[in-house]
Amino acid sequence: MTAAPAFDLGAIQDRIQTEVQRAIQRSIKGVEYFASSGPTLGSTPKDTLNARGTLRLYHYRPLADEIYRVPILIVMATTNRGYILDMVPGQSFIEFLLKQGYDVYMLDWTAPTPEEKSLRMEDYVLDFIPDCIRRVQRDSGVQDVTVIGYCFGGVLSLLYASIFADGPLKNLICFTTPIDFRQMKLFSSFSDRRYFDVDRLVDSVGNMPPELILTSFEMLRPASRAAGQVQLWENIWNDEYVKSYRMFDRWANDTLPLAGEYFRQITKDLMWDNKLYNNTMTVGGRKADLGAIRVPILHAVAEHDHIVPYDAARHLIERIGSADKEEVVLKGGHVSLVAGANAIKRLWPKLDSWLGERST
């Protein structure tokens, strides 16, 4: 027979007092929350080297007295803004890289205009990325360039690396990059070719509206937004929690539209025909063979990624032709892999130790 748990009256009183204080704080901070604009994001000093339509090429000003020889070009996912990698001081991946002595450039995107609805994969892989690489080379005075691609930025980087296998890429780093699109099961279901008339959709709307993209992301975890708001209300007395919530919430809602033709190609070539996995992918008539990639490559994937599940990303490394290749599976989700407290202690130091040795 077990004894009934004894109630500690003092502890209960303390708890009630804490909760009353938090309730008062919630009311005060709740008003502040709606009255204030949230933290400023993406504020690491940078210069715009190129602004052409949807493309933005930034160079971040160095923060170290001595930097590695090889500059880094980060290729951001086309659905989201690059400031996820430059949140606030102390929680910025860019700032971390700069302080570790890297010379950092970023290929970021703005919303494609209605006139840019005809942009195709060819524009991104055969024009935008090579153009930015050339500008990085010219600006840094160094021929070698390391490319880091996040999510679909990783797919674009892989396509670039496989088509331009003769250089000037020095290292390739992919974060949560899918190659087996059948394994993105819900996206596959949403875009089932039997029911999803991508031609009709693109022909009628032009660019894919960001609301549609955001909704498809949110549908992967339909209860999480409501649960997140309950948690926000509970923790609204906690300034750090609120700051973090606002940063990530703002970024998640800041989804970009996708150029119509580009979306049509992604749907047909990758979602329907899984061409990257089947090694039949071509861009502008040029074959994108992952086996042709011979540069050192690191692929960082998240254990609990609901957008790019591990099964969608796990075949990447085995398809790459490089001798120097590594996959690292880290705790976290699609976003927490690269930003936030989890990234600071897991991905960032891992990347630094891997890349530092290959940046001289």
Add this chain to the structure above:
Amino acid sequence: MATKGSDPLELWHTMLGEMEKGFNAFANQAMASPEFSRTMNQVGGVAAGAQKQFGDLMERYLVAMNLPSRAQLTAMGERLQAVEAQLHEIKALLQQVHHNSAASEQTVVAMPRPPRTRRPPSSAGDAS
């Protein structure tokens, strides 16, 4: 302090987390079915068509009210973007000209950059 097992707030958090996981899993299972895909795309297709028609109607209404439409504002935005892009180009050209003239006069370089001589900490360890 109340123990973890008897803390009602802790229980509430656990329940909330479990509910979220359970609902997400249930919804994901339902959404993976072909029936869901068919229905979603039928509804989505109709909604996209309706949205387009509504947009066209609204544009005509705004013209009648002598107000700018979204398309016109977007076009204005594009023109601003184009102006910005040209400004960036001019700025880059100016920087290049300044850099060249500074270099030719053997004076200070416009934007001094740190030397590219950094070595990884591990190589410093190897050397010692």
